[in-house]
Amino acid sequence: MxxxxxxxxxxxxxxxVAVGVxxxxxxxxxxxxAVWLAFSPTDTVGDVAFDAELTVPPLAExxxxxxxxxxxxxxxxQGSHDLGEGTVETWGFNGDYLGPTLRxxxxxEVLVRFHNELSETTTVHWHGMHLPAxxxxxxxxxxxxxxxxxxxxxxxxxxATLWYHPHPHGETxxxxxxxxxxxxxxxxxxxxxxxxxEYGVDDLPIIVTDPTSKRGQVDTDKEFGERxxxxxxxxxxxxxxxxxxxxxxLNGSPMRVYEFSLDDGSPLxxxxxxxxxxxxxHETTSVRLSPGERAEVLVRLEPGETRVLRSVDPDLGxxxxxxxxxxxxxxxxxxxxxxxDQLADSPDVPEELAPGIVEHAGAPDAVDRTREFRLSxxxxxxxxMRMEHADEVVTLGDTEVWEVVNTGGExxxxxxxxxxxxxxxVDGREPPPELSGLKDTILxxxxxxxxxxxxxxxxxxxxxxxxxxxxxxxxxxxxxxxxFVVVExxxxxxxxxxxxxxxxxSHG
Ligand code: C2O
Ligand code: CU
Ligand code: CU
Numbered sequence: 001m002x003x004x005x006x007x008x009x010x011x012x013x014x015x016x017v018a019v020g021v022x023x024x025x026x027x028x029x030x031x032x033x034a035v036w037l038a039f040s041p042t043d044t045v046g047d048v049a050f051d052a053e054l055t056v057p058p059l060a061e062x063x064x065x066x067x068x069x070x071x072x073x074x075x076x077x078q079g080s081h082d083l084g085e086g087t088v089e090t091w092g093f094n095g096d097y098l099g100p101t102l103r104x105x106x107x108x109e110v111l112v113r114f115h116n117e118l119s120e121t122t123t124v125h126w127h128g129m130h131l132p133a134x135x136x137x138x139x140x141x142x143x144x145x146x147x148x149x150x151x152x153x154x155x156x157x158x159x160a161t162l163w164y165h166p167h168p169h170g171e172t173x174x175x176x177x178x179x180x181x182x183x184x185x186x187x188x189x190x191x192x193x194x195x196x197x198e199y200g201v202d203d204l205p206i207i208v209t210d211p212t213s214k215r216g217q218v219d220t221d222k223e224f225g226e227r228x229x230x231x232x233x234x235x236x237x238x239x240x241x242x243x244x245x246x247x248x249x250l251n252g253s254p255m256r257v258y259e260f261s262l263d264d265g266s267p268l269x270x271x272x273x274x275x276x277x278x279x280x281x282h283e284t285t286s287v288r289l290s291p292g293e294r295a296e297v298l299v300r301l302e303p304g305e306t307r308v309l310r311s312v313d314p315d316l317g318x319x320x321x322x323x324x325x326x327x328x329x330x331x332x333x334x335x336x337x338x339x340x341d342q343l344a345d346s347p348d349v350p351e352e353l354a355p356g357i358v359e360h361a362g363a364p365d366a367v368d369r370t371r372e373f374r375l376s377x378x379x380x381x382x383x384x385m386r387m388e389h390a391d392e393v394v395t396l397g398d399t400e401v402w403e404v405v406n407t408g409g410e411x412x413x414x415x416x417x418x419x420x421x422x423x424x425x426v427d428g429r430e431p432p433p434e435l436s437g438l439k440d441t442i443l444x445x446x447x448x449x450x451x452x453x454x455x456x457x458x459x460x461x462x463x464x465x466x467x468x469x470x471x472x473x474x475x476x477x478x479x480x481x482x483x484f485v486v487v488e489x490x491x492x493x494x495x496x497x498x499x500x501x502x503x504x505x506s507h508g
Pocket of ligand 3: 470472480
């Protein structure tokens with residue numbers, strides 16, 4: 001009962017029904033009912049004490065090297081941390097669990113000295129970052145125990161809440177659920193909109209994870225934990241001293257989808273998605289985030305009041321059976337916001353945030369190429385991850401539409417490295433407001449077609465691929481990932497290309 005997987009349930013269902021045909025239907029119904037009830041949803045609403053103050057990950061310190069680059073030091077190390085069930089062995093960056101917040105601005109050249117002090121090979125990937133494939137920190141940039149890796153690149157994209165996490169081949173869920181994750185905030189001095197922005201005061205990083213422990217370790221096989229932590233703490237409260245507080249929400253959980261709302265149904269004003277500010281604020285009562293997605297929201301508080309951020313019944317875009325077995329009926333108390341008796345003034349919520357931001361993804365009337373991505377089982381387009389293979393070859397400078405559809409009858413998402421994309425349409429319709437800005441990860445609802453627009457503006461490298469994959473980490477680890485290579489016009493990738501591959505058949 002530790003793993004709730006719709007597939008196994010469905011196969012039991014099918015078998016039981018098959019056996020049942022012929023007169024034992026009552027028994028069948030009883031068995032199904034028992035299974036259904038045994039997998040009851042997790043619910044912590046009202047049971048969380050909120051007796052620990054929220055900890056805010058420190059901003060990473062940096063130095064400047066002789067080339068003028070901003071240098072961060074990041075060490076993956078072993079530690080111990082209380083995940084809410086007593087202290088267990090965890091992993092963290094520069095600490096016991098999670099990592100410091102890196103922060104840099106557009107135009108800045110950064111270098112990260114990443115040191116692996118673990119006893120296992122790992123990597124560190126800059127999720128949402130536009131950068132050369134060799135700096136991306138995916139499964140091709142292994143860092144062995146005791147080794148240091150020094151990726152360097154220039155920040156060149158709009159202000160955004162990004163994050164970093166390991167991406168070792170087949171081991172991402174293991175390393176992330178042990179605690180290796182942190183935020184990477186990008187600023188853009190050219191974007192001048194006034195928002196709460198004092199880190200740790202009225203601008204709070206909110207990293208949501210759901211780890212489970214087992215025999216003094218993180219249970220890294222567990223797909224859905226039964227308690228939710230914010231920045232490593234279960235049920236924290238945050239003291240708020242300003243009228244508006246900005247929450248930078250990051251779903252750092254391997255498999256769980258959240259749907260955040262306030263306990264009294266009051267509005268959340270969403271101001272940003274994965275790749276930066278929305279064109280304009282979106283007032284809503286709930287914000288859904290699948291693993292790896294981010295959203296920034298503003299919450300307005302009255303002096304002295306208390307509100308609880310919850311996650312309730314996330315809509316997974318699936319049938320009711322899949323919903324139940326993938327956390328779609330789960331409810332959690334996540335974070336309490338406690339307003340002081342005197343609140344400092346906050347800037348008004350701007351009417352416009354970043355009206356032209358989607359132009360970053362390219363012009364919809366100048367598309368060079370359209371590709372299709374079918375998500376099913378643990379494969380994309382019927383193929384699984386092959387390290388030495390270029391599934392897609394992209395020409396530098398091209399604007400493309402990637403058409404993504406989940407045909408598998410299961411929960412999946414889609415994440416693309418290197419670019420931020422614009423959602424052009426969802427089943428032929430205008431995207432909803434929460435998908436009106438730049439994204440790098442989307443939840444792919446069952447049978448729905450998403451048309452994603454993106455432009456590959458820089459960094460051709462025929463030898464090094466970028467990844468695209470389902471960001472449900474156990475799916476990713478089981479091969480639900482492909483590789484694309486960006487090449488100069490007329491160039492060939494130095495990896496086996498897909499035409500050659502199709503001729504030889506697939507091991508999908
Ligand atoms: Cu968040 Cu390929 O990663
Ligand atoms: Cu990524
Ligand atoms: Cu998936």
